[in-house]
Amino acid sequence: MSRISYVNGEYLNHSDSSVHIEDRGFQFADGVYEVFGIVNTKIVDFEGHLNRLYNSLNEIKLKSPIHRSAYFFHIKNLISKNQIINGLIYLQITRGVAARDFKFPKNTKASLIITAKCLQNNEYDNNFQKGIRIKTTKDLRWKRVDIKTINLLAPVLAKQYAADNNCQEAWLIDENGFITEGSSSTAWILKNKTLYTTPLSNSILNGITRQSLIKGLRRNKIKYLEKKFNMKDVKDSDEAFITSATQYVMPVVRVDNFKIGNGKIGKYAEIFRKVYMEAIRLS
């Protein structure tokens, strides 16, 4: 079976899919994106991701190239054409193809591509059981990371730095020593049965997984606080986690040279995973 992608109105073989050299995404990173998880053929938190996509489009003054109702249709089509049970959908919209000029082009239609990826059933579970290691690094991103733009050079460098240090994710530290978030995930720590995550602002992305987990925490009356935390708090924490559309709830067992708890996943990891999985089933 060949992999199928959606490119500007057409379903194409993934290996034959391409965009123009003067696409503004390619030349200016002038675009936005979303990543949707697929669990048991279902799109996780579809409305949440779509709302955030429209918010990102609005912030960069870009009009959606298709009607809002068509996104569900195309994503569903890709899930079925690629026979995805568990996997991911990547969706990107750029300001289209035009001669290189910083100003917005006139009368240019936005470009839309959607790709689908299968994940092995046990991949998430295996990683979950081991937990992941985090490397901290400076947050070098621009000042509007609440918009999900395709300008990802700072996270690319941060993630590579983490990988070079045998870690799976980077936590980004602002000029005041606070951890903003992961290079592509939301950061959490647990202390005395209270879960902490950074409050929303222009300095972090409003994670859709974060929103669902919070709904689940409320429903289960588990304490959480939106409060900034630094490395001292991390060292004092009982457990730590990341959340994202690709990692769901993933326990952290080490941050830099510091073991979290005893260096193995803690007892709350399973609880939070269940709370999250229940929240997305009910949404």
Ligand code: PDD
């Ligand atoms: N990243 N923070 C950042 C900087 C992110 O890039 C992401 C997601 C998140 C978590 O958001 P959500 O829960 O909505 O996935 C937080 C995606 C997965 C990516 O770039 O691949």
